[in-house]
Amino acid sequence: MATPSSPPKILLTGATGYEGGSVLHRLFKHPSLASILSPSNPVTLPVRPGGGDRISKLTETYGPRVNPIAITSLDDVETVKALAAEHDMVINAGTGFHPASAEALVRGLAARKAATGQPAVWMIHTSGCSNISDKPITGAARPDVEHDDADSAAVFAFEAAENEREWYAQRAAELVVLRLGEELGVSAISIQAPCIFGTGEGLFQQAGLMIPVTMASVLQQGYGVTVGDGTGDIDYVHIADLVDLYVLCVLNIVEHGGSSLETGRHGIIFPTAGRTLTRDIALRCLDVAFAAGHLPKEGGPQTKEIRTLSLEESAAMTAGNLYIAETGLAGHRKTKGTVARTRLGWEPVYLEDAWMQDFETEMKAALEGKRGSTFEACIAAEGHSKEICQYF
Ligand SMILES: NC(=O)c1ccc[n+]([C@@H]2O[C@H](COP(=O)([O-])OP(=O)(O)OC[C@H]3O[C@@H](n4cnc5c(N)ncnc54)[C@H](OP(=O)(O)O)[C@@H]3O)[C@@H](O)[C@H]2O)c1
Known part of the structure; x- marks a missing residue:
């Protein structure tokens, strides 16, 4: 050129x-x-x-x-x-x-x-x-x-x-x-x-976006969420x-x-x-938060719990955008x-090791107030x- x-x-x-x-x-x-x-x-x-x-x-x-x-x-x-x-x-x-x-x-x-x-x-x-x-x-x-x-x-x-x-x-x-x-x-x-x-x-x-937003939600609520039948995936x-x-x-x-x-x-x-199941992103957030003693929270679930939300409920995470909620949390994107x-x-x-390690990095960053992705x-x-x- x-x-x-x-x-x-x-x-x-x-x-x-x-x-x-x-x-x-x-x-x-x-x-x-x-x-x-x-x-x-x-x-x-x-x-x-x-x-x-x-x-x-x-x-x-x-x-x-x-x-x-x-x-x-x-x-x-x-x-x-x-x-x-x-x-x-x-x-x-x-x-x-x-x-x-x-x-x-x-x-x-x-x-x-x-x-x-x-x-x-x-x-x-x-x-x-x-x-x-x-x-x-x-x-x-x-x-x-x-x-x-x-x-x-x-x-x-x-x-x-x-x-x-x-x-x-x-x-x-x-x-x-x-x-x-x-x-x-x-x-x-x-x-x-x-x-x-x-x-x-x-x-x-x-x-x-995806790990920080999921981590923030898991740390705040004490549980993870999924939408649909739990088979949604993403690379x-x-x-x-x-x-x-x-x-x-x-x-x-x-x-x-x-x-x-x-x-x-x-x-x-x-x-x-x-590639990962979207549901596993929430699960991995729970894993690291429980392992580090940041969960369970008082008054929250005492075991690692993934709750299945309706599309409308899940849109609270995606600025009310139902399209992003459905594709982002339930969709298949191989x-x-x-x-x-x-x-x-x-x-x-x-590769996978770095992916798994990133959840700990993101948990620490979230707890230090360094994350605000939405x-x-x-x-x-x-x-x-x-x-x-x-x-x-
Ligand atoms: N992040 C992910 O995980 C991901 C995954 C797949 C695909 N993508 C694609 O990559 C894109 C970029 O992602 P990112 O994570 O880099 O996003 P980001 O950190 O939010 O950065 C977006 C950039 O676009 C600028 N921008 C947004 N709206 C603007 C406007 N109206 N006028 C001027 N500048 C504007 C922002 O400027 P300001 O700083 O002024 O806001 C910022 O520089 C996404 O939109 C998506 O299409 C992202």
Whole structure:
């Protein structure tokens, strides 16, 4: 795509988040990228300044290698599009629940391509496996289906059909990126993550979602919960392995023009390192809390107990969002990650042992008051996005 003498201009969203902050950190740590991500070619970081001085912290930490730009919100799609139009590569590592800004980023990249006449511009998008989940309580149950990214086009077609039936912001964002990328000649891939675990390396949000939220609930209530028949499942990946995949993608693009990457509807990548029953996440939280003497609580269950909730009851954990409650707690989301391993040589190193160990890390972090992850924050971005999305 480019050489150190003409390095690609890169924009990264989500620098204040768990994934985006970790990706940024790892990009700067990779020796092969040092000449590309240099003070003369800083990474543009659109961020909401927030209450504290997050922009100063980014600059103090990474120096002139970053160019943080204050934005009011991703809802300001004209600004987002104009920013993308000044870049050759967008790493959309912030919220996956904002189709309007995802669309704006692709449109901006297309404008860049048209203005410069360069052969390729790239979008690395971030999404999540609830896109392919079944809805075993209110819809179809598909407990045995495993989606394989080796046939990404089939996954794309499945998601497109699902979204016709029921619009879901995170799925809409992925579809718009891949479909519009094809139409406008923007090379787009989507890293569709399962449950991410492990402590992140970014400057701000360092906690994942599923284990921290479940741990908080278990420690507070003294019991775990499940929804449905208890067979709901999800794959997992450690944040460090996940961000390594982003780095591999960036490297492949800058060093080999993205020759190992398929794009558009063929560009969905599942980064998976292991699989668990969702119910077992709650059970493992109980295991570590009982073993460390933090449970049982006075007045609470004296043995390890998993209560089966109705969908409506469980939605208290997911900001009242019934869709996320059903896919997140009862759904089956089996993804087979073939592409990253076979095409990019990605080999996750944090496997089942690390997964099990993370529950203790998260319990300690929760007890030290270092965790505040909520589903609410995760899905907040979908707010007005459907209305301002031009494409769907
Ligand atoms: N975490 C997981 O376990 C997980 C698993 C699978 C898939 N994913 C996918 O990955 C995405 C990112 O996850 P994450 O854990 O990194 O989330 P996160 O820590 O909550 O970070 C989200 C980032 O997006 C930014 N953002 C959100 N809404 C915005 C808005 N309206 N305007 C401007 N910026 C906005 C946030 O900025 P502020 O700091 O200003 O809020 C933050 O930088 C998820 O949305 C999901 O699609 C996550």
